[in-house]
Amino acid sequence: MPNRGDHLECLRSKDYDVLILGGGINGAGVARDLALRANTTGTPLRIALIEKNHFASGTSGKNSQLIHGGLRYLKYFEFHLVREALRERATLLRIAPHLVAPQPFLIPLYEPFAKVFYGAGLTLYDALAGKRNVARHRGISAAELRSMEPAMEPRHLRGAQLFFDCQVNSARLVLDNIFDAARLGAIVVNYVEAEDVSPTLVQARDTLTGDRFEINARQVVDSTGAWAASDNLRLVRGSHLILPRLNQSDNAIAHFDPQGRVVFLIPWGSRRQLTLVGTTDVDHNASPDEVQISAEETEYLTDVVRRLYPKADTTPISTYSSLRPLIKTSASSATSTSREHRIWRAESGIVHIAGGKYTTYRSMSEEATDLVCRDLFPALTGQCTTATTVISGRPDLPSPAEAAQHEMAQTARDCLYVNTYLGYESRTIPEPLAQQLEETFPARQSAQR
Numbered sequence: 001m002p003n004r005g006d007h008l009e010c011l012r013s014k015d016y017d018v019l020i021l022g023g024g025i026n027g028a029g030v031a032r033d034l035a036l037r038a039n040t041t042g043t044p045l046r047i048a049l050i051e052k053n054h055f056a057s058g059t060s061g062k063n064s065q066l067i068h069g070g071l072r073y074l075k076y077f078e079f080h081l082v083r084e085a086l087r088e089r090a091t092l093l094r095i096a097p098h099l100v101a102p103q104p105f106l107i108p109l110y111e112p113f114a115k116v117f118y119g120a121g122l123t124l125y126d127a128l129a130g131k132r133n134v135a136r137h138r139g140i141s142a143a144e145l146r147s148m149e150p151a152m153e154p155r156h157l158r159g160a161q162l163f164f165d166c167q168v169n170s171a172r173l174v175l176d177n178i179f180d181a182a183r184l185g186a187i188v189v190n191y192v193e194a195e196d197v198s199p200t201l202v203q204a205r206d207t208l209t210g211d212r213f214e215i216n217a218r219q220v221v222d223s224t225g226a227w228a229a230s231d232n233l234r235l236v237r238g239s240h241l242i243l244p245r246l247n248q249s250d251n252a253i254a255h256f257d258p259q260g261r262v263v264f265l266i267p268w269g270s271r272r273q274l275t276l277v278g279t280t281d282v283d284h285n286a287s288p289d290e291v292q293i294s295a296e297e298t299e300y301l302t303d304v305v306r307r308l309y310p311k312a313d314t315t316p317i318s319t320y321s322s323l324r325p326l327i328k329t330s331a332s333s334a335t336s337t338s339r340e341h342r343i344w345r346a347e348s349g350i351v352h353i354a355g356g357k358y359t360t361y362r363s364m365s366e367e368a369t370d371l372v373c374r375d376l377f378p379a380l381t382g383q384c385t386t387a388t389t390v391i392s393g394r395p396d397l398p399s400p401a402e403a404a405q406h407e408m409a410q411t412a413r414d415c416l417y418v419n420t421y422l423g424y425e426s427r428t429i430p431e432p433l434a435q436q437l438e439e440t441f442p443a444r445q446s447a448q449r
């Protein structure tokens with residue numbers, strides 16, 4: 001497994017063919033795709049990836065944890081986007097079965113025509129998934145719903161639609177892509193920030209020690225997400241509440257509000273003892289480093305929970321927020337702004353990846369990697385094997401010592417909020433875990449900060 005010290009040493013002492021900026025899912029996907037192409041074709045490619053915090057500490061580790069087609073995009077006639085996402089959903093189930101699993105969802109129905117409306121949408125959704133569908137949707141009567149979800153507010157409830165998407169541990173899938181790339185020869189270093197970027201030279205800073213150094217690369221790929229210096233991006237904040245488990249059945253709940261926003265209540269946590277509630281859609285005009293839930297977002301999400309489960313405990317155990325870096329369009333609302341992605345080579349020669357969804361990261365990475373290869377390594381163009389190569393990784397969570405030794409966690413925070421998510425699970429860290437964290441991290445922190 002990669003060791004940060006060794007990888008940092010290589011980063012500082014060698015030149016690279018490709019330098020990827022940003023250790024979210026898109027950077028991770030490009031690193032793994034390139035490393036696999038180099039390996040399967042026997043091409044000696046020098047690949048490096050740097051991340052200014054811990055890997056997956058940006059949007060990719062703080063999203064809704066869903067691998068989904070995006071049912072609500074049907075409303076905007078984005079059939080192409082939904083079909084691509086459904087295809088990728090099937091691919092990820094195949095290549096990351098240790099982290100991606102089918103998740104049933106209930107859409108509670110209140111209006112007289114809702115059953116027909118959502119039934120038609122879900123028939124189309126199933127058709128777009130085609131042979132790769134997880135399972136077909138079906139209608140649920142009011143009586144069946146009451147026995148599945150006895151705590152759900154029964155007034156005006158006419159039944160539900162049951163459909164299927166997938167759940168993922170989104171931080172761990174980023175880590176597994178990055179460490180797979182490292183096993184195949186890529187140099188991957190967290191806590192290194194690109195401070196100044198020119199087409200073939202990046203001024204970097206080790207954010208643990210403050211040391212500055214230069215990295216030469218023939219090709220730079222900018223996958224810094226919401227941090228990309230681009231006038232093309234619209235930053236939209238999404239927040240989640242983590243509550244004690246709300247519902248009885250193992251289904252997630254998809255609540256559609258009249259504005260077309262969907263709030264998911266998803267069974268979550270290491271023992272599925274929690275409910276992840278989200279998300280919101282709010283334009284974010286502050287720095288991407290300052291992202292937290294607002295009182296209005298908390299109120300909005302709590303209100304949805306109270307309407308569905310009036311007796312629930314709605315005091316959050318924890319919350320998280322992150323930013324969607326969406327491509328600017330003429331859409332007036334944050335909710336209706338398209339989730340299409342854009343991959344392009346700027347005049348400077350730098351390749352950029354922006355927009356899109358976590359679900360489609362593999363196909364976006366394939367497109368970006370093809371663009372990188374087209375001019376520099378033509379023999380590698382079209383040689384993508386990520387759709388058929390299983391991603392290595394463990395299905396369980398690492399201990400703090402394992403996260404530090406094998407997964408480059410540098411701080412207790414990294415371990416709690418990225419490698420394991422255990423920090424979100426309780427208001428105070430349980431004693432045995434607190435002790436393990438203290439044993440693993442204090443010396444490391446004082447030595448490196």
Ligand SMILES: Cc1cc2nc3c(=O)[nH]c(=O)nc-3n(C[C@H](O)[C@H](O)[C@H](O)COP(=O)(O)OP(=O)(O)OC[C@H]3O[C@@H](n4cnc5c(N)ncnc54)[C@H](O)[C@@H]3O)c2cc1C
Pocket residue numbers: 021022023024025026027050051052053054055056057058059060061062063064065066067068192193194195223224225226227228236237238239279280321322323324325355356357358359360
């Ligand atoms: C609230 C919310 C919920 C979502 N839910 C889902 C979902 O359920 N399913 C789905 O398919 N999609 C979802 N999405 C979309 C999806 O999560 C994002 O499209 C995706 O994670 C973006 O990945 P990324 O790698 O581009 O960005 P990021 O994950 O943000 O990665 C960019 C990385 O670059 C690093 N970086 C920035 N500047 C520098 C620098 N100068 N030097 C080095 N590193 C740098 C950052 O620290 C960061 O880690 C959601 C988005 C949001 C906001």
